[in-house]
Amino acid sequence: MSVIDDLAGPEVAGDSPRMIDPGRAPSDRVFHGVARVTGLSVLVLTGSIGLFLGYQAIPTLHRYGLSFFTESQWQPELDKIGISSVLVGTFEVAAVALVVAFPLSLLTALFISEYAPARLRSLLVSMVDLMAAVPSIVYGLWAFFLLEPNIIYLSRWLHRYFGWLPIFQVDTDPRAASWAQSRYTASAFIAGVAVAMMVMPLACAVMRGVFAAAPIGEREAAYALGATRWGMIRAVVLPFGRGAVIGGTMLAMGRALGETVAVLLIISPAFDIKFRILEVGTQTVSALIAGRFGDATSAQLSALLTAGFVLFLITLAVNTVAAIFVNRSRSGAATEI
């Protein structure tokens, strides 16, 4: 008894329970505070951009009203400003870019994840990442100097044999012996192909990442049932990666909507709403801002900022929907064997 009494220690006056959670150490309080301040400042900095662009829209909408969205001309000296033709041009270039980039990125992603030899796979993934890292001005140079002189022949061929489609019409004669080359240059089609080169690696990387994560148990089950490789892809990989295919394409579209330099180098500005992509002359929002900011009065600057804000809202919406699709896909889910 006395040994236990000795071991028990001195008597405590009341029966107060000990605090198990000692609270945060002082250094941790400082750490949390600093981290919180950093996060807040980044939030303020990045959030203020969106708010600032929106705030600038107010004087423009005040002055021009809803005609800002329906007017197609951009003539500041006549005080007629509107972004309808510019928005149409932006979507045309992005649509052409998507039509070219979507099959290429899907086929390349399938090639890297399914058909390429295993030891080449990481090299090919690096090549795709490298393609994404090449600066857009290099693609712009390539498109302007190498692609444009050669692709006008393709434009003329499309016009000649498919000119009955309204989008492929050009107001010149494709069968003439000395056909008007200048009517086919600087068009939305060429700009779209250049932008497609830039957005293809983005979509390809997203798709490939999800294709590679398709559960191997299901793949082997397909092969065991006698499927060919394409049958396995169609049954296992593509349904698994459906969200990534859609999401990757929408991410590519978001990037294509905002591309500036390549478009600026290629197109010749024209402010009319037309759906003829092979014809010379078009305009996109980013090229408009880059081309016009220099000699813009404060009212026109506000109008440019409003156009930029509209572009930002569209890009934001597209990217948000893309993120929903990518997250909703089955990636990460595996069959329990």
Place this chain on the structure above:
Amino acid sequence: MHVDEDRPRDLRRRTQDDVLSLVGSASASLALVWLVFEQMLAWSGTLGFVVCWYVTFLALYAGVTAMSHPRPVIVDRLVSAAVHAGAGVAGLALASTVIYTFVQGRAALGHFNFYTHDMFGVGPQAPLTQGGIWHAIVGSFIEVGIAVCIALPLGIGTAVFMTEVGGRLSRIVRTVVEAMTALPDILAGLFIYTTLIIGLGFERSGFAAAMALTVMMLPIIARSAEVSLRIVPGGLREAGMALGASQWQTVRRIVLPTAKAGLATALILGVARAVGETAPVLITSGASTLTNYNPFKDPMNSLPLFIFSAVRSGEPLYIARGFGAASVLLGLVLALFLTTRFLARDRMTRR
């Protein structure tokens, strides 16, 4: 009874049928298209020839396969041909871009003065032995350097805030940062132009361009850094805290060193993106021909801006200089990229 057909086939190896039907279809279609295209119809154009050859190849390949294989095999082979062709086109586009840039720039790259002189006093029609892109290289270096000094601590600090501290505020920060990665590059430049240059009266300078680059880089670095930090296993953090370390000590000594390679990759990719951005610097820093070491005063040229103004000038020698600068830019991005590959490989072999 002789049962020759009962010998089991090795499923992994390519059979003679696979190889011969492919090679045979390719050469037969080439010959056929050459005959019809060139000789009989007398059309012209390399692209048309290649497309006709590919379509004829697909038709012949399907026909040859149909003679001895069931329908699923035909579809499988056609899809395989399509996938290989698609990947080939993509690879060809990348190769042609890189090779074309270096080939067009080789005239300017050979001169030593190209790297050490600037364009002060050198007219657009001056020969390539005069002038250079030193001012553009210096300008790019200074602008990206300032942008990294601001964006890197803020980005990593935000990533640490989002992963370590958490809470409702961090969710809001994450949403806003992800939204800002969607910002078109021209709008970052326009934002800085309107606030700093018009609003606060700064002049168009290297500092304004650096600010525009910071605005562009910050969400990208923050998001990649957050992904790298999230990959660090929670068990390591818990082990640190179980040993009595405070959260700050855990982050400083365990989490950040473990994520070091991923953070370095995020930084280098951000730098590679920033060094090639043309649109923000186009608006915020004016182009000049002088070498300017002061980012706060006077316009500062940079590599993308130099390339942009050079190729729009229309003078062949000046365009050659532009391609030389584009080769330097491309080489720089390639070097940065190989560094990230090297860092990533280092991490895997050490494990």
